[in-house]
Amino acid sequence: MGDLLTIVILLSAAVIAVPLAKRAGLGSVLGYLAAGIVIGPAALSLVTDVDAILHVSEFGVVMLLFLIGLELKPSRLWVMRRAVFGIGGLQVVVTAALLTGIGVWGLGLSLPIALIGSFGLALSSTAFVLPMLAERDLLPTQTGRDGFAILLFQDLAIIPLVALLPLLAADGGASASTDPWRAVGEAVLALVLVFFGGRFLIRPIFKMVAASRAQEIFIATALLVVVGTAALVSAAGLSMSLGAFIAGVLLADSEYRHELQVDLEPFKGLLLGLFFIAIGMGLRLDLLAAAPLRLTGLILGLMAIKAAVIYGLLRATRRKSATARQTGLALAQGGEFGFVLFQQAVADKVMLPAEAAEFSLIITLSMMLTPLLFGAHERWIMPWLADTKPSRDFDAIAEESPEVIICGFGRFGQIIARVLRMRRIAFTALETNATQVDFVRRFGSKVYYGDPTRLELLRVAGVEKARIVVIAFDDIEAAKRLVSEVRSQFPHVTLYARARNRHHVHLLMQAGLPAENILREAFYSSLVMSERVLVTLGLTPSEAERSVNTFRNHDEAMIERQFAVFQDEAKLIQTSQEAIRELNDLFENDTPPHGQRG
Numbered sequence: 001m002g003d004l005l006t007i008v009i010l011l012s013a014a015v016i017a018v019p020l021a022k023r024a025g026l027g028s029v030l031g032y033l034a035a036g037i038v039i040g041p042a043a044l045s046l047v048t049d050v051d052a053i054l055h056v057s058e059f060g061v062v063m064l065l066f067l068i069g070l071e072l073k074p075s076r077l078w079v080m081r082r083a084v085f086g087i088g089g090l091q092v093v094v095t096a097a098l099l100t101g102i103g104v105w106g107l108g109l110s111l112p113i114a115l116i117g118s119f120g121l122a123l124s125s126t127a128f129v130l131p132m133l134a135e136r137d138l139l140p141t142q143t144g145r146d147g148f149a150i151l152l153f154q155d156l157a158i159i160p161l162v163a164l165l166p167l168l169a170a171d172g173g174a175s176a177s178t179d180p181w182r183a184v185g186e187a188v189l190a191l192v193l194v195f196f197g198g199r200f201l202i203r204p205i206f207k208m209v210a211a212s213r214a215q216e217i218f219i220a221t222a223l224l225v226v227v228g229t230a231a232l233v234s235a236a237g238l239s240m241s242l243g244a245f246i247a248g249v250l251l252a253d254s255e256y257r258h259e260l261q262v263d264l265e266p267f268k269g270l271l272l273g274l275f276f277i278a279i280g281m282g283l284r285l286d287l288l289a290a291a292p293l294r295l296t297g298l299i300l301g302l303m304a305i306k307a308a309v310i311y312g313l314l315r316a317t318r319r320k321s322a323t324a325r326q327t328g329l330a331l332a333q334g335g336e337f338g339f340v341l342f343q344q345a346v347a348d349k350v351m352l353p354a355e356a357a358e359f360s361l362i363i364t365l366s367m368m369l370t371p372l373l374f375g376a377h378e379r380w381i382m383p384w385l386a387d388t389k390p391s392r393d394f395d396a397i398a399e400e401s402p403e404v405i406i407c408g409f410g411r412f413g414q415i416i417a418r419v420l421r422m423r424r425i426a427f428t429a430l431e432t433n434a435t436q437v438d439f440v441r442r443f444g445s446k447v448y449y450g451d452p453t454r455l456e457l458l459r460v461a462g463v464e465k466a467r468i469v470v471i472a473f474d475d476i477e478a479a480k481r482l483v484s485e486v487r488s489q490f491p492h493v494t495l496y497a498r499a500r501n502r503h504h505v506h507l508l509m510q511a512g513l514p515a516e517n518i519l520r521e522a523f524y525s526s527l528v529m530s531e532r533v534l535v536t537l538g539l540t541p542s543e544a545e546r547s548v549n550t551f552r553n554h555d556e557a558m559i560e561r562q563f564a565v566f567q568d569e570a571k572l573i574q575t576s577q578e579a580i581r582e583l584n585d586l587f588e589n590d591t592p593p594h595g596q597r598g
Contacts, residue, residue, distance in 0.1 A: 009046050010053075013039045014273055029132055030371045032273050036280020047281060054278040058240065060271025061127040061336060062230045063264055065155070065241040068130065068148070069248020070257050080149055087146065087313050088153025091331075095122040095309045099302070112168040116345050117359050119161055121302055123154045125335035126241065127275055128367050132374065133330060142456050143326040146314060150331060155242045158337045165341075165348045190236035194229055194243050198250030206256045219263045226264070279336075280368075284361050295358075299365050303332035303373070322382060329377050333370040334363030401465045402428040407452030407482065408473030409440060412498050412521060416470055417446075428461045432473075453478045455485055463490055471497040474521070476504050483511040502559065509563050515556070527552055 013035035021031025039046040047053070096118040103114030129147055130139065138144045202225055209221045226244050233243030251257060288295055307328035314324035342359050345351035404420055406413045409431035420427045430452040431437050437449040450457045452473070463469065469486055471479050479497055486493055495513055499505045499520045508518050527548050534544035 006047055006049075006053075009039055010274065010277060014277065018273070028135065028273070029128060029276055030368065032276030033280040033368050036277035037283055038280075039277075040281030040283065042281075042283050042285040050278055050282045053274065054282065057271050057275035057278050058336075059227065059230070060268060060273070060275045062240045062244045063226055063268035064127060064130060064272060065245035066226045066229075066248040067261060067264060067268055069245040069250075070252050070261055080145075080152075083146060083149035084153050084156075087317065088150040090313055091150050091306075091310055092119070092122050092154060092157050094313070095306055098305055098309070102301070102305075112350055113355060116165070116168065116341065116351055117355075119157075120338035120341040120359060121334050121362065122306070123158065123335040123337045123341075124151060124306070124331040125333055125363075125367055126151045126155065127272060127336055128333065128370065129330050131272060132371060136378075138326070142319065142323045142454075143330065145456060146319065146323070146327045147330050150310065150327075152245075154335065154337065155245065158242075158340065161341055162344050165345055165350055168345075168350050186236040187233075190233045190243070191246065193232060194246050195250065198229075198247050202247070202251060203254055203256075206254070210256070218259065222260050222263050223267070275336075279364055282360075283364050284357055287358060287361050288365070295361065295365070299362055299369065302334065302362060303366055303369065307332040322385070325377065325381075326374075329374050330370070332373070333366035334359075336363075338363045402426045402462050403466060404428075404468045404470060405430070405452075405458065405461055405463055405466050406470045406472055408432075408471065408498075409436060409447045410472065410474075413470070413472035414440065416472065421446075428466075430457065430461060453482045453485075455489060458486070458490075463493060466493060468494045468496065471495065474498065474500050474504075476500070476507055479504075480507055480511045483508055483513050487512050502562070505559055506563050515559055515563075523555075 014032060017035035017038070018028045018031035021034065022028055037043055040050065041048050096115075099118035099121055100111075100114045103109040103117060104111055107114075109117070129151060133139050133144050133147060139148075206218075206221060209218050225247060229243045229247040230240035234240045251260065307325075310328035310331055311324045314327055315321065319327075339360055342351060342356040346353050346356045403425055404416075404427040406417055406427055406429040409417070409429045413429060413431075417427060417429055427446070429447040430450045431440075431447055432449070432451050434449050437447055440447055448461070450461075452458065452471075458469075463486070469490075471482055473479065483495060483497065486495055494517070496517050496519070497508050497513055499508060499518050501520065505515065505518050505520060509515055530551075531544045531548045534547060535541055539547070
């Protein structure tokens with residue numbers, strides 16, 4: 001009866017608290033946390049076995065990561081590698097270094113305790129952040145993608161952090177029951193087993209189960225895959241959610257992806273809610289009451305440092321200020337993997353239980369503050385810092401596989417699009433002028449409002465599968481930047497670019513684009529008109545064509561020659577004068593004697 005009553009209390013608390021929290025605009029996560037505080041040991045003590053509930057509810061986090069993995073095809077994950085290991089890695093290292101310095105010199109902590117505490121607090125909450133962003137439809141945005149990349153690295157970082165804990169013990173790890181390098185080997189072996197199992201075993205199993213047409217067995221199989229993978233990696237000392245995430249990624253290309261999502265979503269939502277209730281129940285209000293000012297300062301300091309580090313890193317990678325602020329605030333809290341790290345530190349006798357309890361309290365309270373600060377930022381700070389004129393959101397682009405992406409849809413881009421459409425070649429066009437987009441759409445053109453210089457938008461538009469990107473806008477600096485980034489991020493893509501003049505051509509060549517892939521916007525049309533003028537003046541069509549071809553070949557050769565000196569005005573003038581003399585010599589040698597024109 002006791003277990004049944006506990007279930008009734010948990011469900012009742014969630015049913016009451018979550019709708020009230022959402023009605024107040026605080027989000028469901030804060031509602032779950034508040035429900036846990038009310039029914040837990042800190043308040044009414046209706047439920048006291050916090051550890052047991054937390055242990056069961058951790059499978060909500062596991063299922064969340066599995067479902068996220070299902071959304072990420074391996075090819076897309078490979079594209080994210082720079083964000084994961086670049087931004088994510090720097091976030092953990094820089095945040096931990098700053099917190100360690102504050103802990104040692106500001107708070108008087110020993111170096112091992114400061115290091116463990118700093119790395120634990122540098123990790124954010126996957127289970128907290130992703131549902132919060134999903135409620136606000138931010139997961140598909142740049143904020144969601146950056147946040148997920150950082151969280152994914154943090155999930156990876158917990159592996160070496162836990163394995164190296166014994167080395168920080170007073171005896172250098174001699175008393176640890178497990179050799180840390182053996183632990184690392186076991187972790188690698190577990191990941192290899194997950195990879196090969198997901199690659200070669202799971203699909204045949206699902207195929208066999210699906211053939212039985214027993215829906216309940218399919219659901220049981222899905223749960224077995226998630227829980228079994230979590231158990232395997234947990235036995236090797238890894239994060240259960242990381243193993244589930246890898247299993248999800250390996251099934252992202254499978255024909256069972258959508259069925260798995262539908263079947264597991266209810267379990268994920270319920271267990272995640274239970275996880276947050278358990279976090280609220282474990283809140284140590286007695287520690288807060290004993291030193292309120294000190295703990296408040298530590299919590300706010302932690303969140304300020306993490307938000308500032310993430311903001312700075314994202315701004316350094318050319319993210320917009322609003323996006324960087326959103327991501328920084330979303331990930332400013334501590335995370336559930338901090339609990340894991342501190343518990344293991346106590347088990348390895350590197351940290352005292354009282355120290356682990358204080359660090360855990362900081363994590364919990366920072367979690368509770370996050371939706372409040374994030375909501376305040378959305379409601380008051382963002383509108384205040386935004387332009388007075390609201391900007392139109394970029395269009396949502398359907399998942400497509402175009403052969404060509406046209407960046408810019410003015411007169412130049414439209415002609416290319418019409419030719420491609422005539423040949424039934426799939427393309428996607430992006431244009432930053434909303435008025436132009438609305439106008440050309442009336443004539444049936446397939447164009448989206450968006451900034452083609454944003455790599456994340458190009459990814460959504462399908463650049464990974466495209467063969468060609470045409471830069472048809474005339475912003476020189478933006479074109480240079482886009483050429484460099486596309487060549488770096490998507491080397492398989494062939495680039496063509498429009499240029500306004502010779503200097504524009506040289507700047508694009510400097511960015512790495514071959515001269516033959518650059519077309520001056522008026523050059524070829526001018527040559528066609530020149531040829532017609534010569535014919536009207538009395539030259540035969542073949543003479544006119546030969547003259548124009550001579551000029552074109554000479555001019556294109558000069559583009560290549562002048563590229564070496566285009567930033568030196570004196571040498572550029574000199575080569576231009578030499579080019580005029582060379583061209584005169586070419587025409588004198590090519591022109592037949594007067595009266596012999598045929």
